[in-house]
Amino acid sequence: DTEVTQTPKHLVMGMTNKKSLKCEQHMGHRAMYWYKQKAKKPPELMFVYSYEKLSINESVPSRFSPECPNSSLLNLHLHALQPEDSALYLCASSPSPPSGFYNEQFFGPGTRLTVL
Amino acid sequence: GQNIDQPTEMTATEGAIVQINCTYQTSGFNGLFWYQQHAGEAPTFLSYNVLDGLEEKGRFSSFLSRSKGYSYLLLKELQMKDSASYLCAVRDPGSGSSNTGKLIFGQGTTLQVKP
Numbered sequence: 001d002t003e004v005t006q007t008p009k010h011l012v013m014g015m016t017n018k019k020s021l022k023c024e025q026h027m028g029h030r031a032m033y034w035y036k037q038k039a040k041k042p043p044e045l046m047f048v049y050s051y052e053k054l055s056i057n058e059s060v061p062s063r064f065s066p067e068c069p070n071s072s073l074l075n076l077h078l079h080a081l082q083p084e085d086s087a088l089y090l091c092a093s094s095p096s097p098p099s100g101f102y103n104e105q106f107f108g109p110g111t112r113l114t115v116l
Numbered sequence: 117g118q119n120i121d122q123p124t125e126m127t128a129t130e131g132a133i134v135q136i137n138c139t140y141q142t143s144g145f146n147g148l149f150w151y152q153q154h155a156g157e158a159p160t161f162l163s164y165n166v167l168d169g170l171e172e173k174g175r176f177s178s179f180l181s182r183s184k185g186y187s188y189l190l191l192k193e194l195q196m197k198d199s200a201s202y203l204c205a206v207r208d209p210g211s212g213s214s215n216t217g218k219l220i221f222g223q224g225t226t227l228q229v230k231p
Contacts, residue, residue: 042203042221043159056218090158103207104149105219107158 004108006091012114015081021111023074023091032074033105034066035090043090049074081115088112118142120222122204127228128194136189136225138204146209149219150178150189153201162189162202191227199229 035043048056065077128134147166151159165180204222
């Protein structure tokens with residue numbers, strides 16, 4: 001298994017809803033990432049987990065809450081989002097911690113989120 | 117500060133060669149990545165350079181000069197399917213005990229390949 005999977009592919013939610021995005025990889029990677037990407041913009045890093053511990057939080061609002069239940073899974077819990085949070089949310093993983101010498105990040109297909 | 121510059125758009129003809137440049141000024145450097153991203157899809161890894169010189173992988177090559185803060189991605193024998201956005205990303209190792217190694221992306225270059 002050489003891929004990162006994400007569910008759901010599309011999500012529409014209201015500003016009062018609570019939802020979760022899921023990411024899974026079975027490549028034995030020890031670092032996992034959440035990115036947010038707006039149209040025609042590069043991915044923006046949100047969170048990094050290294051060995052199942054949160055190592056980077058890029059000053060993301062608390063309405064986004066990451067969780068890493070085990071080394072293969074990464075969740076992003078969403079609550080009270082705003083319409084401007086509508087974007088493509090990408091999950092990625094890499095073999096070693098982010099500072100490792102060779103550390104290609106493998107991206108999942110993303111979840112297209114629309115907040116009404 | 118962190119700054120990565122790429123041209124916004126480029127156009128080339130099928131079968132031709134195109135070079136996409138990337139210049140960077142970052143507080144740290146621990147490798148440079150090139151990713152390809154088709155519209156509505158996830159980025160896919162193309163190449164990685166950490167030492168000066170040229171890395172070749174099939175139709176794609178990537179070059180790095182650390183002293184000049186410069187890289188380019190060379191695409192040969194262009195095909196219509198190469199129409200996509202190409203993202204240059206620098207890995208910043210972080211500082212002190214953080215050593216985060218996070219990727220800093222440029223804005224991306226949208227390449228259009230015409231028949």
